[in-house]
């Protein structure tokens with residue numbers, strides 16, 4: 001029989017969302033297809049803004065003309081988009097990068113999942129708990145996480161994020177090679193402030209570790225004083241890679257466009273002592289295995305930075321923000337304890353009376369026909385929490401909260 005990558009054999013199936021879907025189907029089958037309101041969706045619900053749609057049409061027309069048609073694009077993405085990103089997302093916040101430190105891609109999920117290929121097979125990774133599952137699963141696929149038992153991988157350093165530590169992970173006792181941080185965080189909806197980020201950058205510099213910084217939700221940060229990029233912290237360009245996406249910023253979950261910043265100062269050693277730049281390695285990896293995000297989509301992403309694109313996307317984001325604010329306010333009125341939701345579309349709700357998160361999920365589904373995401377599915381420290389999102393319409397969210405109030 002052909003042999004496989006053994007690491008896949010020890011991966012659990014993607015249990016969380018398939019289990020949620022199974023329970024929702026069972027509920028509907030037993031309740032004459034009763035309408036269920038989902039506060040579990042992690043996808044945007046608002047359409048692309050007009051500035052983006054216009055750019056898509058224009059670029060599509062260019063593809064129809066032999067004079068303006070584009071085939072394979074530049075490996076790291078078109079200069080027009082990298083320049084716009086550099087100007088709007090970094091220089092305006094005092095961060096200077098080289099344009100070629102920006103790599104355009106089709107998604108932060110693929111980039112953050114693929115980047116681990118560059119690390120040693122036995123590199124030790126540190127993860128916040130609860131966590132966006134892609135970080136752990138992509139490392140597990142490379143056989144880097146050890147054995148899985150009791151909900152934990154034996155070679156992973158877990159960094160619990162709980163109400164007790166204000167959802168700011170403490171520095172680890174065991175030194176990892178790679179640290180995954182996500183701010184604003186999925187699932188807790190909380191942000192790491194400047195001091196917390198500085199602590200991690202200093203730690204990584206002192207301990208020869210890399211930080212994989214996922215800023216997919218940075219556009220939800222409402223307070224201009226909060227850092228949006230890890231590169232706002234001095235010295236981060238020697239230790240950190242940053243992942244960003246147009247998915248939640250501008251509704252590109254279906255269109256697909258993201259970018260990753262790999263500073264040229266990042267260096268790592270091979271076993272024979274050869275020092276390599278991570279920038280060069282990532283370029284080599286991408287140019288071998290990836291052919292880029294389409295011209296049409298990159299033009300659409302560029303339009304997000306136009307004055308009308310900025311105003312229109314800000315409007316959509318404000319809509320999600322006010323839904324999140326409504327959720328926080330109403331959950332508070334119900335006497336529930338909720339975190340996040342201010343600089344993030346995610347609200348991290350503590351279950352009442354220490355109820356296990358799947359039990360609370362079942363209660364909401366069966367008594368209120370409302371769906372949330374059980375926190376235990378994001379890691380052991382997610383137990384006794386559920387994640388709710390602000391991506392549903394304000395009307396549906398409000399109706400779901402009415403149902404919740406009547407059950408509680």
Ligand code: PLP
Pocket residue numbers: 042106107108109110132182186214216244245246247253257258
């Ligand atoms: N990073 C985090 C923390 C996410 O929650 C998500 C999507 O939900 C992604 C990355 C994926 O982004 P993209 O749509 O660009 O692949």
